[in-house]
Amino acid sequence: MLPGVSVYTPGQVVEETGFSLDTLRYYERIGLLEPIGRNAAGQRRFTQADVGWLGTIRCLRDTGMPIAEMLRFAELVREGDHTIRDRIALLEAHDRRVEAQVDNLREKQTVVQNKISYYRAVVD
Amino acid sequence: MLPGVSVYTPGQVVEETGFSLDTLRYYERIGLLEPIGRNAAGQRRFTQADVGWLGTIRCLRDTGMPIAEMLRFAELVREGDHTIRDRIALLEAHDRRVEAQVDNLREKQTVVQNKISYYRAVVD
């Protein structure tokens, strides 16, 4: 590796991203990550770009995007700049789903809170 | 059934609650629903109370409570009024998790939105 280019060991990436080592390998296997570079001993060495991409993955996962759709997104990214409009469309659709998810969560949360209030009134 | 007591056929409950018939049967099997009453032919007839309870289930499910915990809650409800404090505790803990969930979702959503903005800037 070139000096000055920061690389990360698997352990460091686990630390940084919160994904387990098995999950990282799994993501690479299914093609959500491109093949990760290796050192002489065959051990993974992640680049800054890999870690950045994993950050994106983390956001999408945490907001409930299924793996199949993240794969689709990964594919678009690989295909280059002419897919940017498609990526926008994909992310916008996702954003709307997240919005709906938050709304539903909030709505159901108030029901839960009302139930708590009701129980409090009974108990006091 | 007594006249004036409203009962629901499985199909009506599916309609009302949005749970599939299979899911309703599954919930009964695992004890999340108490044994549902039957007509002469052995078909389920849900009471108003059953449907109300399913509404609670729907809220808890939609806010991400695992089935095991809903079972615990169902157990508390069955045990009677002396468990109300426990139910409050359970629901409050859940409420806090929902809050955290919403916060996380919102935070990750802004990242997604920033990504969209970035792509927009590239494309325009």
Place this chain on the structure above:
DNA sequence: GCTTGACCTGGAGTGGGCTCCAGGTGGGAT
């Protein structure tokens, strides 16, 4: 020079939450 520990592989196993199936019954509309 030996141990420890981080890492490797391919493949099997897990857990949660349903969902489907085969084979059968009963009741309401035509």
Place this chain on the structure above:
DNA sequence: ATCCCACCTGGAGCCCACTCCAGGTCAAGC
């Protein structure tokens, strides 16, 4: 009367997203 459709049961199957395992390699520290 007959058809169809909603419903029944026990049990198997499915999907998703990991997670674990056995058996092996290398590097560094004691």
